[in-house]
Amino acid sequence: MHISDGVLPLSVSIGSYAASALLVSWSTRHIRSENLPRMAVVTSAFFIASLVHVPFGPTSVHLLMPGLAGALLGPAAFISIGLGLLLQSLLFQFGGLTALGANTLIMGLPAMACGYFFQRFKGRTQLRQSIVGGAAGALGTMLAAIILAILLVTGGEDFFGVAKIAVAAHVPVIIIEGLISAFTIGFIARVKPALLQPSFYKKTKSIHD
């Protein structure tokens, strides 16, 4: 789910850079200093997740986990994902530096949407949290595929064709992502429920205070 260098037209890459910079600065306002360790752990997990290949039938797919990052971090997930993608493109050569803005949008917007979705519907019981977490994981991957298609359309492709291909190619990822998110959220709900509390209650109490 990475866009490589030179796929997007220049105006779109600059525009997506500007949009992600805006969202990153908005996202930093939601960081509270006591959540920094949580963010570090989730960022590291997101950074590594793309190396974890899950065997699926004849091929293997790798995790993306925007949904999980969003569920754990809320709006702060955007900066976490941006940092993870920057390091991935520098160290692993995933995606390119010119497409970094677009890639951050592809992963970051679904993460924030999933964070909202998870906090809105998580309920109180562990089972419900686990199910909603799984749904958030699946939703995150699907939204990422759709945003990828939208960005590729600006390169002059036909939207529904690209969207169909992108979503169809990610069906196994969506399923596995949902299962793994459900398992992880269920585990966290049992072991450390405090991690699932929203990290963005009081906007006024950011680190800039």
Next chain:
Amino acid sequence: MTTLQKSLAISILCLMLAGQPGTLTAQEAPQETSQEIITLLKEQNRNLSQNLRRIQREIAALRADLDKPTIKDVFAGIGYIVGLFGFAAFAASRTRSR
């Protein structure tokens, strides 16, 4: 040496020289060998190109392996992330205590 012997030797020589046209028939022998050489060369060429293809495949596989992130990259990235967030925590604690 008697003249008889001399004339015998000369006649043998003449016979041998006269037999030279026989080498015309023997001309086909080098053609056969050149055919064999050509087939040998072709076989050798095939072997070499096979080996070359194998080596090219190996180079491509090596290059693909080089593109894969190593364990070093993984730990470097985790170190960067932890360090950056540690720095953020440090900055946050400084601004708060002030």
